[in-house]
Amino acid sequence: MHVMYVIMTKLCSIIISVHCIACINQDQQIIVNQPSLNIELTGSQKEGDNIASIVTGDSVILTIQSRMGIGSAKLGRKQNNWPGDLIIRFQLRGLESCSVNNGKVVITTSVSSHQPFRTHCTARMLDSESAAVVQDSAAYWMPATIVPEGDAIATIPLTRGYFEVSVPDIIFQNNPDSLEIVWVDFFR
DSSP states (O other): OHHHHHHHHHHHHHHHTTTOEEEEOTTOOEEEEOTTEEEEEOSOOOTTOEEEEEEETTEEEEEEEOSSSEEEEEEEESSSSOOSEEEEEEEOSOEEEEEEEOSSEEEEEEEOSSTTOOEEEEEEETTOSOOEEOOTTSTTOOOEEEEEOTTOOSOSSOSSEEEEEEEOGGGGTTOOSEEEEEEEETTO
16 A cells, blocks of 8 residues: 555655645655645654645645544645645544634534544634534534545545545635644544
């Protein structure tokens, strides 16, 4: 699996190099930045943790691999506005939680660890103590989907594949300078 990941990472680096700048820091973390975003691992700083990004049209897809299962990253915009869509793919065995914080609101989503693997989402204004449950028709809804790869089954623990989280447009309201992403794997 590690060999396949290295091959895919190198392939992505080649494809992305047309649009992005890739670097490997001293901890062997691969961080790929395209011109509109700064991406920094902030809390995970562990061997085997990395973030790669791919630009497709006006969308950015981040792929996060976190060997220890707990981490965080800071995204900062380099240009006047955020990209059109932000999709985060977590290569984890289970998505206990993913939070996106824009400095005013924190939206947290999770996928239950048992059938039928429902998505649960809450939103909390930073000036409030309590979080509200978000329904799937609301502007703050942050969907999470299990995406198996190859012949893998969409189950938890996920052996091959990723959890795809689509960050809602409302998180970009008021054009924040940065976003903080925090994730936790059930199986850390």
